[in-house]
Amino acid sequence: MNHIKLLFFATIRDRAGVKSLEMDIPVDMTIEDLKDKLSIDYPNLKESMKSVLMTINREYAFDEAVVPSNAEIGMFPPVSGG
Amino acid sequence: MNHIKLLFFATIRDRAGVKSLEMDIPVDMTIEDLKDKLSIDYPNLKESMKSVLMTINREYAFDEAVVPSNAEIGMFPPVSGG
Amino acid sequence: MEPFNFPTIFSVTESEIDLNDLLAKITLTTTGAAAIFTGMVRGETNRGDAHITDYLEYEAYIPMAEEKMKQVADEIRAKWPIVEGIAIVQRIGKLYPKTPTTLIACTAAHRDTGVFDAARYGIDRLKEIVPVWKKEIGPDGTEWVEGDYIPKPGE
Amino acid sequence: MEPFNFPTIFSVTESEIDLNDLLAKITLTTTGAAAIFTGMVRGETNRGDAHITDYLEYEAYIPMAEEKMKQVADEIRAKWPIVEGIAIVQRIGKLYPKTPTTLIACTAAHRDTGVFDAARYGIDRLKEIVPVWKKEIGPDGTEWVEGDYIPKPGE
Numbered sequence: 001m002n003h004i005k006l007l008f009f010a011t012i013r014d015r016a017g018v019k020s021l022e023m024d025i026p027v028d029m030t031i032e033d034l035k036d037k038l039s040i041d042y043p044n045l046k047e048s049m050k051s052v053l054m055t056i057n058r059e060y061a062f063d064e065a066v067v068p069s070n071a072e073i074g075m076f077p078p079v080s081g082g
Numbered sequence: 083m084n085h086i087k088l089l090f091f092a093t094i095r096d097r098a099g100v101k102s103l104e105m106d107i108p109v110d111m112t113i114e115d116l117k118d119k120l121s122i123d124y125p126n127l128k129e130s131m132k133s134v135l136m137t138i139n140r141e142y143a144f145d146e147a148v149v150p151s152n153a154e155i156g157m158f159p160p161v162s163g164g
Numbered sequence: 165m166e167p168f169n170f171p172t173i174f175s176v177t178e179s180e181i182d183l184n185d186l187l188a189k190i191t192l193t194t195t196g197a198a199a200i201f202t203g204m205v206r207g208e209t210n211r212g213d214a215h216i217t218d219y220l221e222y223e224a225y226i227p228m229a230e231e232k233m234k235q236v237a238d239e240i241r242a243k244w245p246i247v248e249g250i251a252i253v254q255r256i257g258k259l260y261p262k263t264p265t266t267l268i269a270c271t272a273a274h275r276d277t278g279v280f281d282a283a284r285y286g287i288d289r290l291k292e293i294v295p296v297w298k299k300e301i302g303p304d305g306t307e308w309v310e311g312d313y314i315p316k317p318g319e
Numbered sequence: 320m321e322p323f324n325f326p327t328i329f330s331v332t333e334s335e336i337d338l339n340d341l342l343a344k345i346t347l348t349t350t351g352a353a354a355i356f357t358g359m360v361r362g363e364t365n366r367g368d369a370h371i372t373d374y375l376e377y378e379a380y381i382p383m384a385e386e387k388m389k390q391v392a393d394e395i396r397a398k399w400p401i402v403e404g405i406a407i408v409q410r411i412g413k414l415y416p417k418t419p420t421t422l423i424a425c426t427a428a429h430r431d432t433g434v435f436d437a438a439r440y441g442i443d444r445l446k447e448i449v450p451v452w453k454k455e456i457g458p459d460g461t462e463w464v465e466g467d468y469i470p471k472p473g474e
Contacts, residue, residue: 010223076297079291080308081298082266135470161446161447164446193362198358201355202355206349262348273364
C-alpha cells in the first residue's frame with residue numbers, strides 16, 4: 001500500500017468538510033482510480049470529481065498518472081486568484 | 083509694438099546664455115520672422131533656429147503663426163523626458 | 165550583466181503589497197523601464213452580473229502557488245529574454261475594495277522590447293495556473309469565484 | 320460612475336515618486352486593474368552607443384509640461400473610455416541610476432479592455448510632447464539627450 005496525503009481547497013474543501021486527509025491506497029492506483037474511490041467513500045465529493053483539478057507533489061496531474069508513495073495530492077476547482 | 087517674453091530651455095538656453103528675455107516686436111510678426119530676428123540679434127542662436135521647437139502661450143506654434151501681444155514664447159529642442 | 169544576477173521575487177503574503185519596495189528590488193543598474201500590473205478588489209462590478217462586493221476572502225495552496233509563480237517567471241524569461249527583474253505577488257486573506265491583491269512587475273533596459281507584454285502575460289498566466297481562489301462576500305451572501313482554465317499536462 | 324468623478328493626476332515634481340500613494344489616488348470602488356509604467360535612470364546602457372551614466376539632470380517647462388500631461392490624459396480617455404483614473408508624473412532635478420524618473424498609471428474595472436495599451440500610449444506621448452529635457456553626466460562628460468519628435472499643429 002502507498003501512504004498519501006490529500007489537501008482540499010476552496011469548494012472542494014467546503015464539500016469535504018476537512019482541509020486534509022491521510023490514507024493508504026494500492027500501489028498501482030491512478031489519479032482516475034483515486035477520484036472513483038473518493039466518489040464512493042465521500043459521497044459529498046462525487047459531483048466535484050467531474051471538474052476537480054488534481055496535483056501530485058504540486059504539479060498538475062491527469063487521469064492516467066499513477067499515484068506515487070508518500071504523494072501530496074492537491075484537489076481543487078479551477079483557480080480564480082489575481 | 084507687442085511686448086513678449088521669451089523662455090529658453092535645454093540646449094537653446096545654454097546657447098542663449100540666459101533663461102528668458104523680454105522684448106518688443108512689431109504687431110504682425112510671425113514665428114518665422116521672430117526666428118529670423120533672433121538669428122540676427124543673437125548669432126549664437128542662429129544654428130539652433132533650424133530645429134528649434136517654438137510655443138506660443140504653452141501651445142506648439144509654427145512658422146506662419148502671428149505672435150500675439152503679451153505672448154509667452156517657449157523655445158527648446160525636441161523633448162527628451164521620461 | 166549575466167542572467168543569473170536577474171532578481172526574481174515571488175510570494176504569497178498576508179501583508180500589504182508595497183510597490184515602491186518591490187520595484188526597487190527588481191531595478192538593476194541596467195534597468196530603464198518597468199511595467200507593473202496590479203489587481204485590486206472591485207467593490208462595484210458593472211460588467212456581466214452587476215453586483216456589490218463587501219470583501220473577498222483569498223486562499224492559496226501556498227507552496228505550490230510559489231512554485232507556479234516561479235514557473236510563470238521562467239516562462240516570461242523564455243519568451244522575453246530582455247526582461248531583467250520579475251516580481252510576482254499574491255496577497256491572501258480578507259481583502260476589502262480598493263486593496264491591491266496581486267502584482268506582477270517586469271523590468272528591462274528599454275520600454276520598447278516587450279516589457280509591457282511580459283507583464284500582461286504574467287498576470288494572465290497567474291490567473292490560469294497559480295493555485296489561488298477567492299470567495300466573494302456581498303449583500304446577497306457568499307459565493308466562490310469560478311475559474312475556468314484547465315491546465316494541460318506539463319503546465 | 321460618471322466620468323467627471325474620474326481622477327486625473329499630473330505633476331512635475333522634485334520629490335520621490337510614491338507608487339503606493341499614486342495608485343491609491345486613482346483607485347475607485349469600480350476599479351479592478353491598474354497598469355503602471357515607470358522609467359528610471361539607467362546607470363549602464365548597452366544598446367546603441369554603450370556607455371556609463373553617473374546621473375541625469377532633468378529640467379522642464381513646468382506649466383506647459385503640466386498642460387501637456389493633461390492633454391495626454393485627455394487623449395487616453397478619448398481612445399480608451401474604459402480608463403478610470405490616470406496619473407502622469409515627471410520627476411526633475413539631479414537623478415541617480417535606479418531612481419524612477421517618470422510614472423504613468425491607468426486604472427480600469429478589468430484588465431482586458433485596454434488598460435495596458437493606455438499606459439503604453441501615455442508614456443510614448445509623454446516622450447513626444449511634454450516639454451522635459453535631460454542632460455547626461457558620465458565619465459566622458461556632459462551631454463544633452465536628443466529627442467527627435469516634432470509636434471504637429473494642434474498637438
